[in-house]
Amino acid sequence: MFMKVDSSSDERLFAQLAASIRADAAAGRLRPGDRLPSARDVAESLGVNVHTVLHAYQELRDEGLIELRRGRGAVVTEAAAPLAALHADIEALVAKAKALGLSPETLAACVRETAHDSC
Structure with a gap:
């Protein structure tokens, strides 16, 4: 899974990150049951604040694309299948x-x- 953001874009970073994850789900690179990297790991690899990643994850949770599970992190739901x-x-x-x-x-x-x- 390759997450990306463009700091020079007018689009907010959390929205870019959420869109990148949606695109991975639509392309079949993410499947139901897959775990996303921890927010801390994503933040470090992209050079963004951990709250930016959490905001993206929360947006995807609100859409039903991921579940945020204590101890297991962010897990892709069955909602990814129709996207693919x-x-x-x-x-x-x-x-x-x-x-x-x-x-x-x-x-x-x-x-x-x-x-x-x-x-």
């Missing part, structure tokens, strides 16, 4: 958007708007 099932569809959508000349930001906005209208 969508991976090929997402790749196809991204490829089509690129072919049409849409920016990643425009594509993301379209997906967000469509998701909100459908709920």
Whole structure:
């Protein structure tokens, strides 16, 4: 598992970290039952504050993607399986958007708007 953040980005570090973990789940690199590294280990390897990592983990917990278990740390839940099932569809959508000349930001906005209208 490769977590990354870009300190020069306008996106908050915890959001970048959570997105990186979601992407690993969507790509099938994280499976239900997998344990994430401790917040302390992630913070040290990325050079960020441990509270930044905990914030990302809490966001993922609130989404149901991970469980935070005392003594076992962060564990990926069954919610990761549907993300992996969508991976090929997402790749196809991204490829089509690129072919049409849409920016990643425009594509993301379209997906967000469509998701909100459908709920």
